[in-house]
Amino acid sequence: MPSNDKPPTSIVLRINPDDPQKNVRGRSSYLQALSQYINPFCESLRDEVLYRCDYFECMASERSLPEGSQEMAQASFDRWLGNWGIVDEWLKDGCWHTIQRWAFEVHENGRETLNNRHPLPVWYGANDANLAAALSEFQPIFEQPYPAPLSPLSPGEMESLAAQPLAIRIFETTVARESASKFRKRMQVQFGTQLAAYIAQCEARILEVRNAQRDAAWTALFQCGLTPKRIEAWEFKRSGNAFSHARIQQAVKKFAASIGLTLRKPKAGRNSKRIGIQPHTGLKKTR
Numbered sequence: 617m618p619s620n621d622k623p624p625t626s627i628v629l630r631i632n633p634d635d636p637q638k639n640v641r642g643r644s645s646y647l648q649a650l651s652q653y654i655n656p657f658c659e660s661l662r663d664e665v666l667y668r669c670d671y672f673e674c675m676a677s678e679r680s681l682p683e684g685s686q687e688m689a690q691a692s693f694d695r696w697l698g699n700w701g702i703v704d705e706w707l708k709d710g711c712w713h714t715i716q717r718w719a720f721e722v723h724e725n726g727r728e729t730l731n732n733r734h735p736l737p738v739w740y741g742a743n744d745a746n747l748a749a750a751l752s753e754f755q756p757i758f759e760q761p762y763p764a765p766l767s768p769l770s771p772g773e774m775e776s777l778a779a780q781p782l783a784i785r786i787f788e789t790t791v792a793r794e795s796a797s798k799f800r801k802r803m804q805v806q807f808g809t810q811l812a813a814y815i816a817q818c819e820a821r822i823l824e825v826r827n828a829q830r831d832a833a834w835t836a837l838f839q840c841g842l843t844p845k846r847i848e849a850w851e852f853k854r855s856g857n858a859f860s861h862a863r864i865q866q867a868v869k870k871f872a873a874s875i876g877l878t879l880r881k882p883k884a885g886r887n888s889k890r891i892g893i894q895p896h897t898g899l900k901k902t903r
Contacts, residue, residue, distance in 0.1 A: 641825070642875040643706065645832035653833055654840050661696060662730060665715055668692045672719035701839070703878050756810040758803060763793040831871040838868050839880055 650657045666672055671689035674681050693712065702708060721729045769777070769787070777783045794802075830851075837847050844861035852858055859867075872879045 639875045642828055642832065642871065645825075645829050646835060646871075646875055646877065647710070649829070649832040649836035654836055657700065657840070660699070661711060661715065662718065664696050664699075665689070665692045666718055666722075667727075672715055673722060675716070676719040676723040701880050704876060706876060754811070754814045756807055758806050761803065763796070763799045764802075765791045765793055767792065828871070831867045834864055835868045835871050835877065835879075839877075844868070 669685050669688045669692060670682055671685040674685065693715070697703075697708060697711075702711070718730060777787065793799075834847050834851070837850065838844070842850065844865040847864050848859060848861045851864070869879065871877075
């Protein structure tokens with residue numbers, strides 16, 4: 617019998633940072649979409665695998681394993697994968713690791729701990745290269761960050777003075793330079809140009825993330841049985857934005873390819889009937 621508890625949402629994404637083919641941000645967005653819009657996904661992983669046998673909780677508590685429990689756990693997991701049409705190794709691995717994590721949480725805090733809603737934890741491994749874009753800082757670089765000489769020396773003159781430190785100091789202290797207002801204006805122009813470029817870069821990144829989250833939601837809904845036509849209606853109800861079902865289908869294919877996700881065959885809503893999809897209010901399991 618399914619539990620009446622709220623579905624857990626602490627899905628874990630395991631990442632091999634040495635594999636350049638893995639789209640970390642896209643995969644985490646996809647799992648977030650599954651957690652947010654497909655409640656039965658996490659709920660069934662908990663009820664049909666974690667709670668189905670004693671294997672995981674015995675492992676977490678370091679108790680002796682009942683005979684056949686490991687085989688039963690594997691069979692339950694394989695059956696669950698088949699029910700959801702999961703064939704990709706990265707997603708299998710993430711779901712298996714999630715069950716193990718849940719088992720430790722249950723051992724430490726009881727089953728009620730899985731009722732809480734947590735942000736999506738992502739394990740990036742030892743390499744922080746995947747976070748480089750998110751950790752970039754605005755560091756403007758200024759050309760001649762001082763009042764510039766009105767009559768600068770030529771390269772030849774600079775070379776001849778290079779061996780005469782005293783001559784260079786005399787030149788620097790006596791040469792006529794641009795006024796303070798011109799210096800301020802020149803620095804402001806350089807700063808404003810670089811700041812505008814940085815803002816445009818950040819806005820583009822935010823838009824990219826937002827679009828990825830939208831495409832992840834469409835892909836999650838498609839994988840769980842909604843047709844592009846129904847996703848079109850769902851998106852309009854949710855955001856008021858009108859996208860054609862052809863545009864949605866194209867986005868789903870592109871997003872799935874970017875994260876290495878094998879799409880289900882496009883059969884009309886067969887799985888949606890199984891899990892009782894309610895596209896405008898989230899997805900619930902019918903009783």
